[in-house]
Amino acid sequence: MGKKIKQIAIYGKGGIGKSTTTSNISAALSDMGYKVMQFGCDPKADSTNTLRDGTYIPTVLELLREKGTVDAHDAIFQGYNGIYCVEAGGPAPGVGCAGRGITTAVQLLKQQKIFEELDLDYVIYDVLGDVVCGGFAVPIREGIAEHVFTVSSSDFMAIYAANNLFKGIQKYSNAGGALLGGVIANSVTSPFQQKIIDDFVERTKTQVMEYVPRSITVTQSELSGRTTIEAAPNSVQAQVYRNLAKRIDEHSESTVPAPLDSQELKEWAAKWADLLVAIESGEIRGASESI
Incomplete structure (x- = not known):
């Protein structure tokens, strides 16, 4: 029996820094000696750019449109430190489901036993998380990914997207779907932003x-x-990404989250909005230690 490949999915709303985070995790894991494949699942097909000096690669769906049938090796390109890069791609503009590329690409690589052939340690799926539609939910619904992580800032729309993802994980959890590993808190620049995220993760377990x-x-x-x-391998930021990669590498037990319903999320956000206004106006003093 071959070794167990650790397959993880990283979700997050568009523009939240999901692909940036994913690529740095892949790079850090490869530096730790692991064989890594990064699997871009966004129709923009730009997940792996920074692993390949900013260059785009042909997507699985593009190759299928051109050739009809595809040898999976034609869709796999190596990047930084030997990381294998794949982009699922999307349909022609205005035609079909944007999530179809994920299903098609995963099936192609599985049918041709690429993961085993490459002797991979990690497959990391970089997935658009604004909506968890049928296509984008594939890594969760089909249990392709074992662990799911979501990138979120303290902004409401990022947290809204994360909460929707939690609902999807909860829905498919009883049918063998992927479970939640945790939240990667991105763009945290103040204690208040950290406390907002801390409160959200506590409430959603x-x-x-x-x-x-x-x-x-x-x-x-x-x-x-x-x-x-x-x-910038010697930078403080690079060390943050290495710490994150190490935590993901050590992570083994994921769980079913407890998403907030629409009314609970609205009330939770309103509470924080009122609190921050009160702090900004000076109505509440010394709150940063007591929140």
Whole structure:
């Protein structure tokens, strides 16, 4: 029997830094000696760019449209430190389901036994998390990924998307679906932002995997087409990503979250909005230690 491949899915709303985070996790895991495949599941097909000096690669769906049948090896490209890069892609604009590429690409690689052939330790799915539609829910629903992590800031729409993801995980959990590992708190620059995320994860019965601060180092690295791990390996930010990768590597037990219903989420957000206004106006003093 071959070794067990650890398959994880990282979700997050568009623009939250999900692909940035995923690529740095992949880079850090590869530096730890693991054989890693990063599987981009966004129709924009830009998940693996910073692992390949900013270059795009042909997607599985593009190759299928061109050729009809595809040898999976034609869709796999190596990037930083030998990381295998795959982009599922999406349908032609205005045609079909954007999530179809995930299903098609996963089936292609499984049918041709690519994961076993490459002797992978990790397959990391980078999945759009604004909506958990049928296609984008595939890594959860089908149990393809064993553990799910979500990238979220303290902004309401990011938390709203994370809470929707929790609902999807809860829905499919009884049918062998993937379970939740935790929240990766991104763009945390103040104690209040951290406390908002801490409160949300406590209420939804999960955990924070790592607090990732906003950093100009990330911007500089991505402008050069590289991850922070590659472009600034000695930076503080690179060490944050290494810590996150180590926690994910050590993680073994995921759980079913307890998402808030619509009214609970609305009331929770309103409470925080009122509290922050009161602090800003000086109505509440010394609150940063007592919240």
